[in-house]
Amino acid sequence: MTETGPAEPAGCGPRLRKASDSRPLRLQVFEAVRSLGCLPRAEIARALGISAASVTAVTADLINDGFLEEGATAPPRDAARGRPPVGLAVTGRAGFVIGLKLSDETHTAILADFAGTILAEIAHPTSNLRKPPARILSELEALVAALLSQVALPLDQVAGIGIGITGLVDHHAGTVLWSPILDGRDFDLRAAARNRLGRPVFVDNDANLLTLSELWFGAGRELDDFAVVTIENGVGMGVVIDNALYRGARGTGLELGHTKVQLDGALCRCGCRGCLEAYLADYALAREAATALGHSIRAEHSPNAMLDALGAAARAGDEAAQSIFRRAGRYLAIGLSNVIQIFDPELIIVSSDRMTRDHADPEAILADVAALSPSGRHPGARVEIRPRGDFTWARGGAALALSAVTEQVLERA
Amino acid sequence: MTETGPAEPAGCGPRLRKASDSRPLRLQVFEAVRSLGCLPRAEIARALGISAASVTAVTADLINDGFLEEGATAPPRDAARGRPPVGLAVTGRAGFVIGLKLSDETHTAILADFAGTILAEIAHPTSNLRKPPARILSELEALVAALLSQVALPLDQVAGIGIGITGLVDHHAGTVLWSPILDGRDFDLRAAARNRLGRPVFVDNDANLLTLSELWFGAGRELDDFAVVTIENGVGMGVVIDNALYRGARGTGLELGHTKVQLDGALCRCGCRGCLEAYLADYALAREAATALGHSIRAEHSPNAMLDALGAAARAGDEAAQSIFRRAGRYLAIGLSNVIQIFDPELIIVSSDRMTRDHADPEAILADVAALSPSGRHPGARVEIRPRGDFTWARGGAALALSAVTEQVLERA
């Protein structure tokens, strides 16, 4: 920055934002109907702040093109006078998407229609070995085929497929930079899957999928801004800003697991010291488990087995085992507090199976978080710790596909 | 979130975003000209991706209304053939704003016109005592009067006043929740100043002002996304996402200084332990200075004097003094690394006078930051440590006022 005396020409102000957005009304109306379920034209006009005339015109088109239909169920009203509203709803058959999660234990997938209704679910157990890309693609293809056969839907009816995979994923490029279930690096999963299946594919990491799932189907539907923190093999985060998933300035960001919470701290699998993940993730607990449980457990046990044993020991009153979970809880509180300091969200959803099953005391964690927030500001974020359903990820994959696909499908033919 | 078998109606997808933006072309064109300085109509059309016809129409209006004028200086061209372009520039006299920073040592203010040209600057020394609001308002009024008298501009020609103040500020509400230079809490500075001066007022904290200054006049003009970290009495941060200042979900966020970098760490003036600020801020260094310098300095010295002495001692080779700065540098590296992990910006600007004067080794800090970033991703953020000019804040205040005021002033009369 130049320090000047008076004057200095040649422009000032932020640079121009690229897209001058202004999405077409057609799209806005469709999304309003999908978002709110089944609502009459008058409500659409009010919700979007546009004239009733436009709504009539646009919805007539959308109905004509087969995207909306006049609702069977008339929505309830407060004042039961006047002409009754005619509810509009998204025509499910207008399109279908698949959401899919590749994991180290079970691959899951769901089939959803454009209205967000889930039509089929499937789960395939898989080996937890690293696999070559070709193998993953075969598994993926088999999963999709089995899913579609449940409802006898041909593949070419699927408008898009959203795939989630653990690891470092570049959503924009569609590549997997690194994944614990994949041999090699920098695999272009999007291109490979698109070639194999012949349908549009979208890729993201599992934390973002989880966040999308909350945004589209879960608690996030009540909020403009919230954050999701997930703990398992690694520690991940997803953030929603103004009803849209925020992916960081350059596509990879929000790596809460690799924020540092200790100078020269514990060693993380990323090679750095002091990462939050190095105190919270499964592997971090597992490596202390051996010490805590002594001879009762062997090193060759799987991390999962070790953690189960550690959890059992803690519940049985083992001091060492309890202290492991207690420390993890305190570091989790630091991580959550930092998210609050930075983003100041209304809600943080902590998604963790192990946390809800084993960790000593969610209450203690919430109390720690509260204690770590300087007073004087507003109430502070709500923190909810909750388990995760088996198909939550896959659902997020469906949301990923829906959000990417809707726009182009709706383009006037 | 409900776990279901198939089906579940009643809508899905993100909730509706409130404003369907789509700023009027008139505003976009004006901002394009201001942003790029002096550019011909053809360039405007290209930059905004709109037709030349629209540009002609809109600019004719803007010229007619006195917001633009056909440029004196024709911008240089590559191919010197064809009809020479006529540069358009913002008419400075179209409007004026004041940017103003209230501080504990010196209040500063600048006067800028709508083109961003700085017409006058002024600095008033002030006592570093806490003051009652009325006193601050008087100082503010005197500052404005002295500034305007430099160019004989009447106050009612000023379209807006942007005020920055250290402390916890709620920009949307216009209130100062807490400030080290102000008695009491929850002072509605915006309303008070507006009443006193009779002009529109906008308020923000100093970190955001600094960030706006970079966004409007500095390095940020080359980037879509960047972060600013400021270190002095406290540790602050400002973040720009997609060419707009991000203020967190609920107005207060981005409190980098109160992110925790140590479990049960050093005591922060916010009352928590382990805040980054407790290792970096002036007061944090000052409280160790007494120990390091022993009897050579008295406790009753001002923090500033103590830090000056500490810096001198470090430069003279004092081991203890050096270690204080060295540790602060290492914690700063953690803070910067965490910003990178979360936001993944292209650039972080570290703005600190003391850091550039005293701290042992910027090189070491940058090296630490690099070491704390897991490899495998892209180059990583650029970090620039730089001193701060006296009027940088005030300039940010002008930017604050400009961005708030432009839209309404441009509304067709």
Add this chain to the structure above:
DNA sequence: CCAATTTAATTCAGCCGTCAAAGAAAATAA
């Protein structure tokens, strides 16, 4: 049962913003 009332949906004329295409202007090149 028939107004009156209330709310929803539709129709229609018209404005605003935008574009494509064609024309006018100003410079250089031959």
Add this chain to the structure above:
DNA sequence: TTATTTTCTTTGACGGCTGAATTAAATTGG
């Protein structure tokens, strides 16, 4: 001088959207 190139302006047309008026469908109350 004439051709060429690029910028700027004008024009006519179109599509998206709105406001006002209209039609439609229900409830309420005599």
